[in-house]
Amino acid sequence: MTGLQPQWTNAQRNSARGFWLTFAFCVCAAFLAASASAQLAPNQTNGFGNGRLVTFTYLQNFDCVDEPTMDLDFNKIQAQSDPNEMQMPICQAVTEPEHDPTGGDIKHTAHLYVLIPMFGTDTNPNDAMQCPDGARPGELCGVDLGNALITLFHHIPEAWETTPSVKTQCPDPNNPVPGTCTMHASSVDLSVLLAGMDGVPNPPTGPLFVPTPNHSHIVDNSRVNTQPIWWEVRPVLIMDQKD
Secondary structure (H helix, E strand, C coil), X not given: CCCECCCCCHHHHCCCCCEEECECCCXXXXXXXXXXXXXCCCCEEEEEECCEEEEEECCCCCEECCCCCCCCCCCCCCHHHCHHHHCCCCCEXXXXXXXXXXXXXXXXXXXXXXXXXXXXXXXXXXXXXXXXXXXXXXXCCHHHHHHHHHHHHCCCCHHHECCCCCCCCECCCCCCCCCCCCCCCCEEECCCCCCCCCCCCCCCCCCCEEECCCEEEEECHHHCCEEEEEEEEEEEEECCCCC
């Protein structure tokens, strides 16, 4: 497993120009990127690439890859011997599989960069997004999510605002419920990303599920006209609105 895990100091939380790339979600998605010239279909979202708006067409669901020797639920049983770990996708930030869903080496899988707005000024816990239908057991949502985010970051990042003050491409116009986007899992596990922060066990003792954040997409310039392929999602935490 390879990873770059942010160390969240107070100075970095308040940094004027900081952002980090987290390696990487174990999430891959099949998209077709084409010119954005018409209304989005139910299985499409917008994105950016090569200086223009593009359209992503999702032909399959996100695949949160769980390999045989992984233990994404931290119950000390590897996935190959833990059927319960197969009952729901665990999209775990920072944890990176060795292979994409085709079995190909993840090092050669195309990158889809997801911009997550971590800046904000809101300190009202009631403004944090509720769980979409079908929440995971113990998922942090609503006031509990708001209080946890304020403890960690001293504000609610726009990423988890029910009504963010910045425009993002997910949720998309066809699916405006906070925490949702077409063909996405409606929750992500931040247990590894946040390990060691206030009140978060290090090492993790179980998933820390939160609703999927508000976010936007960028692909490399050479990928704006791509036939259906799998992509590795690499979240980029935007710490300052100027960025």
